[in-house]
Amino acid sequence: MSGEELFRLTHSKLETFRRCRKQYWFAYVSGLPWPRPEETPAGIVGTGVHRAMARLCETGDPGDGAAELDVYLRMPEHAAAGPGTAWWELAFAAYGRGVEAHRSILSEARWAELDSWAPAKRLGITVQSKADRVDRLGPGRWQVIDWKTGRFDLDEVVDRQLDLAHVIVRVVRQLPREATVRAVAWNLRTGEQRVRELTREDAARTMDYLGRMAAVMRAESEFLATPGVHCGFCAWRSRCEAAAQLEQEGLDVLAEEAEELSAPDDFAIEWD
Numbered sequence: 471m472s473g474e475e476l477f478r479l480t481h482s483k484l485e486t487f488r489r490c491r492k493q494y495w496f497a498y499v500s501g502l503p504w505p506r507p508e509e510t511p512a513g514i515v516g517t518g519v520h521r522a523m524a525r526l527c528e529t530g531d532p533g534d535g536a537a538e539l540d541v542y543l544r545m546p547e548h549a550a551a552g553p554g555t556a557w558w559e560l561a562f563a564a565y566g567r568g569v570e571a572h573r574s575i576l577s578e579a580r581w582a583e584l585d586s587w588a589p590a591k592r593l594g595i596t597v598q599s600k601a602d603r604v605d606r607l608g609p610g611r612w613q614v615i616d617w618k619t620g621r622f623d624l625d626e627v628v629d630r631q632l633d634l635a636h637v638i639v640r641v642v643r644q645l646p647r648e649a650t651v652r653a654v655a656w657n658l659r660t661g662e663q664r665v666r667e668l669t670r671e672d673a674a675r676t677m678d679y680l681g682r683m684a685a686v687m688r689a690e691s692e693f694l695a696t697p698g699v700h701c702g703f704c705a706w707r708s709r710c711e712a713a714a715q716l717e718q719e720g721l722d723v724l725a726e727e728a729e730e731l732s733a734p735d736d737f738a739i740e741w742d
């Protein structure tokens with residue numbers, strides 16, 4: 471692999487490839503500028519709570535996170551989740567749960583928003599990931615948290631995200647070989663925690679898998695569209711013929727053919 475440019479992998483890139491290869495082509499192959507993402511109240515709440523949790527992690531003072539969340543939600547462009555809205559209430563309720571979560575974690579050291587990358591030259595890839603919070607709980611024991619604020623999360627997607635964050639934290643923080651990591655997706659809206667207990671061997675297997683995925687992604691040349699419910703969240707939708715066609719025609723073409731196949735003569739029942 472020496473001399474060859476390393477293939478960059480992120481959680482979003484991998485998930486986009488899995489979801490729809492046309493969307494992947496738009497975002498990572500075409501070179502087109504990315505459309506500005508549409509801001510939704512749920513998205514504003516998510517960003518605001520993440521920013522508040524980062525402040526809380528940095529200083530340990532709940533007032534710092536609350537002040538950050540308050541200012542963020544009062545910004546005119548965030549009026550959809552501003553004071554007086556149900557979204558504002560939801561954001562502060564989630565932050566309240568975040569403060570409880572913070573108090574429940576007893577750690578020797580902690581880091582907010584650990585965003586890093588690491589090359590794996592043997593595999594020809596470079597992996598980038600961000601962990602919302604990392605704690606050293608004790609000698610050889612660590613915790614990685616991804617805060618969630620949505621109504622629900624897809625388990626398999628969350629698991630893959632945690633595995634990626636685990637790999638990066640293990641390398642960037644130079645964890646000893648025998649260290650174990652509790653990787654948690656902690657939903658501050660529902661209070662639910664999804665936990666993965668991960669070891670050095672798990673990290674090696676994740677890297678192995680990423681190397682193979684990178685080879686598949688690099689070899690892709692068709693980039694066929696996979697329209698579905700996810701099109702509703704796709705920033706490229708206005709440029710996507712496949713989604714427009716599906717919306718226009720739906721299954722009518724097949725329904726039409728079915729009508730032709732079941733012409734009355736074929737199924738006529740003769741009664742005496």
Ligand code: SF4
Pocket residue numbers: 490491492493496695696697698700701704705706707710711712713
């Ligand atoms: S609109 Fe749907 S089918 Fe088209 S690129 Fe986006 S996700 Fe894929």
